[in-house]
Amino acid sequence: MEQISIIVPCYNEQEALPYFSKEIIRIADQLPAYEFQIVFVNDGSKDKTLELLKSYEKSDPRIHYISFSRNFGKEAAMYAGFRYATGDYVAVMDADMQDPPALLPDMLQIIKSGEYDSVATRRENRDGEPPIRSFFARKFYKIINKISDADVVDGARDFRLMNRKMVDAICSMGEYNRFSKGIFGWVGFRTYWLPYKNVERVAGETKWSFWKLFKYAMDGIINFSQVPLSIASWFGVIMTGISAIMFILLVAKKLFIGDPVDGWTSLICVIILIGGIQLFCLGIMGQYIAKTYMESKKRPHYIVAETDLEPHW
Structure with missing residues (x-):
């Protein structure tokens, strides 16, 4: 039986986790032909995120957790998830439900066709997002695609499903300064872009301020362009x-x-x-x-x- 690993970085997500865990289990139950490994990565949360993850792990053998000693950032959390995931297919998604788990069956069907090594998601719109953030985000995608060899599509999310070959290639890139959107594009492989309408966070507050997003964008440009x-x-x-x-x-x-x-x-x-x-x-x-x-x-x-x-x- 083939295995699907789901990597879920979490930082202070106690409000969103009950919604997400219920939904991801529902989707997993709809795919009985596959074995699921759901890996939550607790990125040094200061709320009750770890307590919730431990309770989920005890109640369902498909759920696992990795807990960091402190907050190392989402990039480190995703990298840890990739290194611990054992699935034939590996997906990464956020716990705030902005990456709808309901898309997984369609993504799996596309990647099982054999034409693609990765199914990545991109937002068709930015409804609910501050206009100034949307403006700078679009400019960032245009700039980084012009000045680097990283293929980053406008509206691209970290939410994607990959085969084992692509995940192994990502794990082999052990650089400390990581920018996953650029890494996904740099390693190549055949990628299908699945558009979907923007979904607002189900609960809690975003951890990404404008300044953090700006620093993240600068890191991406510096990491992938001279x-x-x-x-x-x-x-x-x-x-x-x-x-x-x-x-x-x-x-x-x-x-x-x-x-x-x-x-x-x-x-x-x-x-x-x-x-x-x-x-x-x-x-x-x-x-x-x-x-x-x-x-x-x-x-x-x-x-x-x-x-x-x-x-x-």
Whole structure:
């Protein structure tokens, strides 16, 4: 009997878990031809998430849990789930019901056809989302697809079903600075994009503020593109060219017209402009150096405090 592993990262999801657990069990019961392994990853929650997961694990042998020693982030939680999942097919989804478990049978049917290695979901709309967040999200997808080799579709969710071959490829990428949307695209494989209408969170509050999403987007760009470094280099080339042209013009003005160089205001403005560009470029390089620094430490992606599973990878 083939096995389907479901990875569910959780951080302070005590309000949403009762709804999600009931729904995912209902879907699993509708697919008796498959064995299910439902892996909840508790990402250092401070509420009663872990207590709920332990009670679910005792009541249903298909449910398992991994609990971190602290909050390591969703990327670490997904990576842990991939490493512990043993299924022939592996799905990852959120516990807030914005990734509808009811889509799983359709996703399974598509991937079983053999034409695709992955069935990924994308939102058709962004109803219920703040307009400014939607605007910047669309711009982010356009930018990252233009400047990197990561194939990230607009509206893409982390919710997807993959075969074992693709999951093994993802597990083999042990980089510390992870951006799963980019990794899913970078490893390649044949992917079918399944559109669905946006669903609002069933309970609780989102853990993603605008600032966190912005930092996550910047991490994605830095992790999958060297274009920001090229921009810094081109800034240097352009400013050097402008400086050379201005030098020639000022010398010519002095020699042929005899006008002195006017004012300190323009000089200070130029100094501030050049200084700002230098700091901007140093900041870009600093981000790449910081990423390299974190990779060189080779710290673990997460620390498991307790679990009822053995790692597969």
